[in-house]
Amino acid sequence: MEAAPKEISKTKAKQRYLRRKKERRKHRKQAQPKAGEKTGVVEHDSDNESEEEDVEEPAQVMEVDEREPAVPSFTEDTPQKTEKRPKKRRKLSEDAEEITTNDPAPSRSPSPVAAFPSFPLPTLPDAPTESALALQGLDQALIDAEVVDPAVVQSMSDSNEQGDAGACLSEEMRKRLHDLGITELFAVQTALLPFLLPSNPWQKALYQPYDPPRDICVSAPTGSGKTLAYAIPIIEILSTRIVTRLRALIVLPTRDLVTQVRETFEAIGKGRGLKIGTATGQHSFAHEQSQLVIDEADRLLAQSYQDWLIRILAATRPPKASAHHVLEDLLGTSSPDEHSCNYPDALNPAFMHLLPYPEFPSFISEKKEGSCQKLLFSATLTRDPAKLASLEFRDPKYFVVHRRPEQQNHDIENSVLDVATERFTFPDTLKEHMVICETAKKPLVLFHLVHQYHISNALIFTKSAESTARLVHLFDFFEKSQSSSFFANHYSYDAPVDMRKYVHRVGRTARAGKEGDAWTLVEEQEARYFKTMMKNASHLEKIKRERVRGRILNRLFRITRMLWVS
Numbered sequence: 001m002e003a004a005p006k007e008i009s010k011t012k013a014k015q016r017y018l019r020r021k022k023e024r025r026k027h028r029k030q031a032q033p034k035a036g037e038k039t040g041v042v043e044h045d046s047d048n049e050s051e052e053e054d055v056e057e058p059a060q061v062m063e064v065d066e067r068e069p070a071v072p073s074f075t076e077d078t079p080q081k082t083e084k085r086p087k088k089r090r091k092l093s094e095d096a097e098e099i100t101t102n103d104p105a106p107s108r109s110p111s112p113v114a115a116f117p118s119f120p121l122p123t124l125p126d127a128p129t130e131s132a133l134a135l136q137g138l139d140q141a142l143i144d145a146e147v148v149d150p151a152v153v154q155s156m157s158d159s160n161e162q163g164d165a166g167a168c169l170s171e172e173m174r175k176r177l178h179d180l181g182i183t184e185l186f187a188v189q190t191a192l193l194p195f196l197l198p199s200n201p202w203q204k205a206l207y208q209p210y211d212p213p214r215d216i217c218v219s220a221p222t223g224s225g226k227t228l229a230y231a232i233p234i235i236e237i238l239s240t241r242i243v244t245r246l247r248a249l250i251v252l253p254t255r256d257l258v259t260q261v262r263e264t265f266e267a268i269g270k271g272r273g274l275k276i277g278t279a280t281g282q283h284s285f286a287h288e289q290s291q292l293v294i295d296e297a298d299r300l301l302a303q304s305y306q307d308w309l310i311r312i313l314a315a316t317r318p319p320k321a322s323a324h325h326v327l328e329d330l331l332g333t334s335s336p337d338e339h340s341c342n343y344p345d346a347l348n349p350a351f352m353h354l355l356p357y358p359e360f361p362s363f364i365s366e367k368k369e370g371s372c373q374k375l376l377f378s379a380t381l382t383r384d385p386a387k388l389a390s391l392e393f394r395d396p397k398y399f400v401v402h403r404r405p406e407q408q409n410h411d412i413e414n415s416v417l418d419v420a421t422e423r424f425t426f427p428d429t430l431k432e433h434m435v436i437c438e439t440a441k442k443p444l445v446l447f448h449l450v451h452q453y454h455i456s457n458a459l460i461f462t463k464s465a466e467s468t469a470r471l472v473h474l475f476d477f478f479e480k481s482q483s484s485s486f487f488a489n490h491y492s493y494d495a496p497v498d499m500r501k502y503v504h505r506v507g508r509t510a511r512a513g514k515e516g517d518a519w520t521l522v523e524e525q526e527a528r529y530f531k532t533m534m535k536n537a538s539h540l541e542k543i544k545r546e547r548v549r550g551r552i553l554n555r556l557f558r559i560t561r562m563l564w565v566s
């Protein structure tokens with residue numbers, strides 16, 4: 001009984017709802033420009049609509065539209081599903097264009113969607129070339145280097161013209177060199193001698209504190225005659241001195257090299273009244289030096305033991321005169337013992353204030369600078385700006401003895417680039433070989449090579465004393481060759497791990513224009529690294545790969561075992 005009014009009210013409400021629904025549908029139809037035209041708009045009913053209307057959730061509609069665009073649902077409860085949403089923005093814009101053309105009234109037509117400006121896609125900038133990178137941060141003096149062709153040779157007999165390397169040598173020096181069998185000057189010597197021994201007498205002065213000489217850096221291949229290039233000028237300049245003082249200091253990385261260079265100086269300076277000594281660290285470095293030579297510079301600069309460079313450079317600079325000393329000097333109360341500087345024949349004027357008497361007057365504008373000239377030599381000259389800066393060069397001049405292997409006409413820029421990118425120059429007379437083999441078979445390979453090529457004179461590099469000891473047992477020829485100064489053959493029994501080391505090792509042969517062979521035994525596991533290193537230095541094609549047949553090695557192995565057992 002009580003349910004009746006409820007049913008009636010429900011029916012009324014339903015009727016109201018259906019009426020409103022009908023009205024809405026009618027409005028919607030009127031709002032549509034054409035029957036069946038898609039608007040892409042999904043309407044939502046107001047809050048007072050029944051639960052059935054809530055079925056039309058926008059997300060669901062979109063989902064249906066996207067998945068089944070061709071099969072729309074026509075159920076009465078979800079009328080909006082008949083309305084298709086535009087799938088793509090392009091479609092919408094096409095429709096918009098259509099509307100614009102069909103309906104000329106500007107107020108009613110939707111304005112066309114402005115296309116977004118298209119921005120160019122981001123692209124990577126071109127990578128800088130290897131040469132551009134190599135030149136970055138390079139010392140300008142190196143870029144302006146004087147490039148010398150290694151093939152240049154100058155005979156001393158016909159070099160009498162002004163500017164010729166031979167012409168700047170004294171008669172005594174020419175005679176001495178001739179006695180030593182040196183009749184021509186090598187490329188590095190032809191470039192350096194006129195620079196270090198100028199014809200102008202003012203520039204020949206030992207001390208030039210008002211116009212100090214330029215420092216020099218030399219990059220020249222191994223065995224190209226760098227030692228004579230500085231030994232000759234030092235002897236020529238110092239042989240005119242009367243009082244014995246330490247005037248030139250040559251810094252070398254090993255004792256062997258010290259002995260070698262000392263012998264060269266003794267041979268060239270014979271009869272010139274010069275004393276040549278080797279530094280043992282017991283004597284202080286006096287203030288009178290005029291030249292500082294750093295040979296094998298890259299190796300020395302790689303070592304910083306005992307701060308050798310800082311100490312030596314400090315010794316080449318005069319200490320500042322303290323006010324106390326100046327006063328004592330003026331009053332004449334200072335004792336000579338307080339000063340380390342005694343009475344040389346010609347004291348570097350930069351050190352004058354250390355003398356135990358007042359400084360004699362000179363022009364006030366005269367700037368007295370130390371004039372110690374630095375000469376730097378290397379076959380693998382560093383381009384590291386930090387290392388070069390640590391040498392405190394004064395207006396340096398670079399000499400690069402280099403020829404590009406692929407082009408005979410060597411131009412300055414490319415030669416400097418080769419130095420900068422560590423593409424080193426090797427002697428023209430050097431032949432290089434490599435053998436890739438198993439680690440265990442290396443001694444046999446070496447043994448075979450020595451006997452196959454009838455080698456009687458060779459220098460062998462190993463990485464440890466144990467390896468050397470083992471090889472000494474195997475090769476009695478090694479002992480015989482120890483006394484020889486020139487090795488026609490060089491073997492890297494253990495392959496070097498960096499290019500600079502390789503250059504210096506193979507450079508022990510093919511020196512001074514003589515023929516020489518360098519062999520490198522590469523273990524199988526090192527082969528890839530070694531080849532990449534050579535390829536990066538553009539040198540791989542210069543090394544000939546040799547093969548030793550397994551059959552030969554097996555036979556050698558059997559013989560060795562038999563000898564060992566017996």
Ligand SMILES: Nc1ncnc2c1ncn2[C@@H]1O[C@H](COP(=O)(O)OP(=O)(O)OP(=O)(O)O)[C@@H](O)[C@H]1O
Nearest residue numbers: 182184185186222223224225226227228379511512
């Ligand atoms: N003008 C020359 N004529 C003949 N022989 C020379 C001449 N100059 C140098 N030599 C000889 O060449 C050899 C190599 O010279 P030097 O030791 O000076 O080479 P280097 O360039 O210093 O090599 P490295 O960088 O490997 O030390 C020496 O035996 C030297 O006597």
